[in-house]
Amino acid sequence: MISHSKAAKIFLQDEPRTDWHDQALWFVRQKRDGAVKQLPEWEKLRETASQIKEATLSNLGSYLEQFEKQAIKNGVQVHWAVDASEFNRCVLEIIQKHKATKVVKSKSMLTEECHLNPYLENAGIEVVDTDLGERIIQFRNEPPSHIVLPAIHLKKEEVGELFHEKLGTNKGASDPAYLTQAARGHLRKKFLQADVALTGVNFAVAETGALVVCTNEGNADMGVNAAKVQIHCMGIEKVIPRTKDLGVFTRMLARSATGQAVTTYTSHYLKPEKGKEMHVIIVDNGRSEILAKPYYRNSLKCIRCGACMNTCPVYRRSGGHSYGYTIPGPIGSILSPNNNLKKYGNLAFASTLCGSCSNVCPVKINIHEQLYNWRQQVAADNLLSPIKSISMKMAAKVLANSRLYQLFGKMARVAVRISPRLLLYNKLNTWGEGRELPIPPNYSFNEWYRINRKQ
Amino acid sequence: MITFKGRIGLFIPCYIDQFYPQVGIATLELLEKLGLDVAYPFRQTCCGQPMANSGCEEDARKVYQKFVANFSSFDYVVSPSGSCVYHVRKHYNILEQTEDVKKVRQNTFELCEFLLDVLNVDDLGIHFPHKVGIHQSCHGLRGLKLGTGSELVFEKQSKVHKLLSKAKGLEIINLDREDECCGFGGTFSVFQPDISVKMGKDRIADHQKNGAEYITATDTSCLMHLEGIIRRNNKPLKTIHIAEILNTWKP
Ligand code: SF4
Numbered sequence: 001m002i003s004h005s006k007a008a009k010i011f012l013q014d015e016p017r018t019d020w021h022d023q024a025l026w027f028v029r030q031k032r033d034g035a036v037k038q039l040p041e042w043e044k045l046r047e048t049a050s051q052i053k054e055a056t057l058s059n060l061g062s063y064l065e066q067f068e069k070q071a072i073k074n075g076v077q078v079h080w081a082v083d084a085s086e087f088n089r090c091v092l093e094i095i096q097k098h099k100a101t102k103v104v105k106s107k108s109m110l111t112e113e114c115h116l117n118p119y120l121e122n123a124g125i126e127v128v129d130t131d132l133g134e135r136i137i138q139f140r141n142e143p144p145s146h147i148v149l150p151a152i153h154l155k156k157e158e159v160g161e162l163f164h165e166k167l168g169t170n171k172g173a174s175d176p177a178y179l180t181q182a183a184r185g186h187l188r189k190k191f192l193q194a195d196v197a198l199t200g201v202n203f204a205v206a207e208t209g210a211l212v213v214c215t216n217e218g219n220a221d222m223g224v225n226a227a228k229v230q231i232h233c234m235g236i237e238k239v240i241p242r243t244k245d246l247g248v249f250t251r252m253l254a255r256s257a258t259g260q261a262v263t264t265y266t267s268h269y270l271k272p273e274k275g276k277e278m279h280v281i282i283v284d285n286g287r288s289e290i291l292a293k294p295y296y297r298n299s300l301k302c303i304r305c306g307a308c309m310n311t312c313p314v315y316r317r318s319g320g321h322s323y324g325y326t327i328p329g330p331i332g333s334i335l336s337p338n339n340n341l342k343k344y345g346n347l348a349f350a351s352t353l354c355g356s357c358s359n360v361c362p363v364k365i366n367i368h369e370q371l372y373n374w375r376q377q378v379a380a381d382n383l384l385s386p387i388k389s390i391s392m393k394m395a396a397k398v399l400a401n402s403r404l405y406q407l408f409g410k411m412a413r414v415a416v417r418i419s420p421r422l423l424l425y426n427k428l429n430t431w432g433e434g435r436e437l438p439i440p441p442n443y444s445f446n447e448w449y450r451i452n453r454k455q
Numbered sequence: 456m457i458t459f460k461g462r463i464g465l466f467i468p469c470y471i472d473q474f475y476p477q478v479g480i481a482t483l484e485l486l487e488k489l490g491l492d493v494a495y496p497f498r499q500t501c502c503g504q505p506m507a508n509s510g511c512e513e514d515a516r517k518v519y520q521k522f523v524a525n526f527s528s529f530d531y532v533v534s535p536s537g538s539c540v541y542h543v544r545k546h547y548n549i550l551e552q553t554e555d556v557k558k559v560r561q562n563t564f565e566l567c568e569f570l571l572d573v574l575n576v577d578d579l580g581i582h583f584p585h586k587v588g589i590h591q592s593c594h595g596l597r598g599l600k601l602g603t604g605s606e607l608v609f610e611k612q613s614k615v616h617k618l619l620s621k622a623k624g625l626e627i628i629n630l631d632r633e634d635e636c637c638g639f640g641g642t643f644s645v646f647q648p649d650i651s652v653k654m655g656k657d658r659i660a661d662h663q664k665n666g667a668e669y670i671t672a673t674d675t676s677c678l679m680h681l682e683g684i685i686r687r688n689n690k691p692l693k694t695i696h697i698a699e700i701l702n703t704w705k706p
Pocket of ligand 1: 256302306331362363365367
């Protein structure tokens with residue numbers, strides 16, 4: 001896997017495209033601003049949401065059990081999966097029990113995380129992602145670049161070309177309404193053919209056993225209502241205590257995600273229809289380990305709104321794929337190191353620590369502070385690059401010693417002043433790739449003070 | 456006019472000391488003109504942030520201790536750098552919290568907040584006949600809460616705007632993106648230079664498009680980065696630390 005900084009460098013080579021990507025996401029951020037500013041109580045809502053999640057996480061086991069009990073009472077079959085492979089197997093078993101071969105799926109980051117699609121496809125199952133953006137990237141055989149807007153990295157012309165190839169739309173057509181219409185026709189058939197419908201879960205209500213799924217396209221409903229079997233896949237952190245808590249989150253989710261007051265569809269699934277089956281699979285896959293880490297556990301509050309991506313100046317200019325993890329952007333950069341610090345530790349550095357993510361987050365996750373902490377962990381585990389580690393050790397030595405510091409400072413100033421440009425702007429000087437060095441003054445403040453304020 | 460009593464230790468961060476002494480001088484002169492008792496401890500170096508932001512806060516521990524030793528005898532520590540002040544307040548938590556450490560963490564102030572919150576000075580009566588774009592440095596804005604981040608739904612306030620809004624002749628320009636990060640990010644600027652520079656270019660373009668002659672900020676680090684890009688690309692903009700604008704004050 002290449003590091004975020006290398007991937008970003010490649011992304012940035014096409015500057016007009018970078019600008020387009022940046023502006024597309026900034027537009028979403030601005031829509032979010034407009035929507036949240038209509039609620040004078042927004043900051044109170046954030047605090048409330050954060051506290052509900054806090055209380056839930058402190059008692060997660062009992063809320064999950066309560067949820068399970070209610071769901072079973074409702075006639076739902078409840079399964080537990082400790083990790084991705086157990087989850088994938090569980091899904092396949094349900095499908096095979098019904099001798100099904102065709103599955104439609106609405107948006108679920110959990111299934112991305114567990115790589116469910118390739119697993120099912122290997123077993124001869126057809127899986128069709130029915131969210132428009134998801135379907136686009138499924139056609140392209142690539143992962144989502146954003147958790148809410150999975151195909152945000154693609155221009156409409158590229159989608160037009162793809163649909164021409166896959167769906168036989170007119171060559172050169174890129175009108176979004178026309179392309180969407182074509183996708184609807186195509187998906188309609190898939191919905192009608194499907195034996196099993198999979199969905200993600202936004203919220204699972206412990207007191208009622210209800211599962212709540214938010215979509216803008218109604219594709220979860222289409223799938224669930226047409227198929228004989230419905231399977232809902234949720235991480236253990238999706239449970240909330242009461243129905244009344246739901247209002248807090250549904251008010252925040254769409255506003256944060258896209259600037260809508262509420263998602264077009266908020267579907268509540270309580271029990272199976274007569275003659276049909278309803279399953280829920282509750283997945284851990286590393287989450288309880290995060291729960292056990294006091295400093296990082298509140299990353300489990302995430303409601304996957306994507307606002308931290310839209311606001312992140314680094315994400316907007318490097319694209320979701322540059323992170324190399326299922327969940328990109330700020331939240332992905334604090335979740336992924338839990339999974340594999342060696343592999344994903346570099347993501348903790350893919351940030352200026354500007355803090356905009358923490359400010360925008362509807363459940364008040366201290367994202368940038370966790371990034372800072374992960375950096376410490378990377379160094380503590382000796383995973384920093386040797387050059388970084390050695391230069392920091394040296395810098396610390398120098399800066400802990402006033403004389404050395406003044407000496408090195410002076411040497412640096414002289415070096416910048418007298419060195420020929422070619423020598424100064426060499427390959428090692430990454431600062432100088434796109435920037436001039438400061439013009440060194442003849443004296444430091446320290447020297448000036450000694451002369452001008454000698455008491 | 457000012458009834459403030461107390462000894463102030465002037466903290467001049469390492470890169471200002473070495474590369475932008477004029478910012479330190481402006482800060483010192485301004486505090487002196489206000490009639491304050493200011494001293495600059497010679498043996499100071501750095502707050503330790505460059506190491507800590509790179510993950511090496513353990514290496515920085517000695518630098519932290521040195522900072523505390525240099526400044527614990529003062530009633531207040533004042534610095535023209537929001538980022539360093541934020542670091543002292545927020546991240547010196549790894550030190551044993553002795554009386555000295557606690558005192559230094561509580562009493563270290565960024566210049567603008569010191570003027571407004573401690574001295575209650577908001578109108579110096581300065582004259583600066585230029586169009587100025589304000590770059591809200593992130594650690595000052597979101598860390599020290601020198602202003603309300605654009606993400607938040609709180610009543611808008613901005614200490615930098617407050618200090619500059621009464622200046623004669625000074626026109627604060629409006630930006631398309633009022634508080635986007637400039638991309639400096641400490642060692643981010645050298646380990647992720649491509650994004651860092653791109654972010655800086657975009658910030659500069661925003662200021663230029665909206666007619667700024669000067670970009671000002673509470674942090675010389677952001678300005679050093681922006682200035683480097685401005686000079687590389689021959690942009691018709693200048694950078695100036697807010698202390699330098701405030702120090703044009705003639706009492
Ligand atoms: S971390 Fe916060 S802002 Fe980011 S996706 Fe999760 S809930 Fe949304």
